Amino acid sequence: MSAMQKLELEPLTADAFAPFGTVLDTGAAEIRMINGGTTERFHALAMADTETGGGRTILSLFRGQPRSFPYAVDMMERHPLGSQAFFPLTPRPWIAVVAPDENGRPGSPRAFAVAGHVGVQYARNVWHHPLIAVGAPSDFLVMDREGDGSNLEEFSYDQAYMIMDPT
Numbered sequence: 001m002s003a004m005q006k007l008e009l010e011p012l013t014a015d016a017f018a019p020f021g022t023v024l025d026t027g028a029a030e031i032r033m034i035n036g037g038t039t040e041r042f043h044a045l046a047m048a049d050t051e052t053g054g055g056r057t058i059l060s061l062f063r064g065q066p067r068s069f070p071y072a073v074d075m076m077e078r079h080p081l082g083s084q085a086f087f088p089l090t091p092r093p094w095i096a097v098v099a100p101d102e103n104g105r106p107g108s109p110r111a112f113a114v115a116g117h118v119g120v121q122y123a124r125n126v127w128h129h130p131l132i133a134v135g136a137p138s139d140f141l142v143m144d145r146e147g148d149g150s151n152l153e154e155f156s157y158d159q160a161y162m163i164m165d166p167t
């Protein structure tokens, strides 16, 4: 493995993340007052894309143990058959790492600093790193695909990209 290089954290915006998926942010959502005005519905933060190959959408809870920093991003994965959305239940900042596809391999990764009240949905077949929780065990609601077929493709980088301690 050759020399490592630093991976800087970028602020997360809908535009910056658009090539990779959707930012799940109540601050940018359509709000519908429901239940006699007692409830705000932050409507349709994302649309699950899980029906490829007869898949269906499931909701899971991920309890992520915090990563140690500096953290080496040395692999990426993608789910060819379905999207995958993460919404923090524990209001802690976390990190989302994505990469463009370059002829079937992930290109240079991009790391986004995500606020503790914001989630992301990785679009189907988008390269991303598995959950990166920061500082303490963190719970996430995860919406992704259950079904037949191989829905996990992994790739190891020749060189690791180092995320320095974000805290």
Ligand SMILES: NC(=O)N[C@@H](O)C(=O)O
Residues within 6 Å of the ligand: 084, 128, 129, 130, 131
């Ligand atoms: N393996 C699994 O369900 N989780 C990963 O896909 C991830 O992106 O964290």
Ligand code: NI
Residues within 6 Å of the ligand: 077, 079, 084, 128, 129, 130
């Ligand atoms: Ni994943």
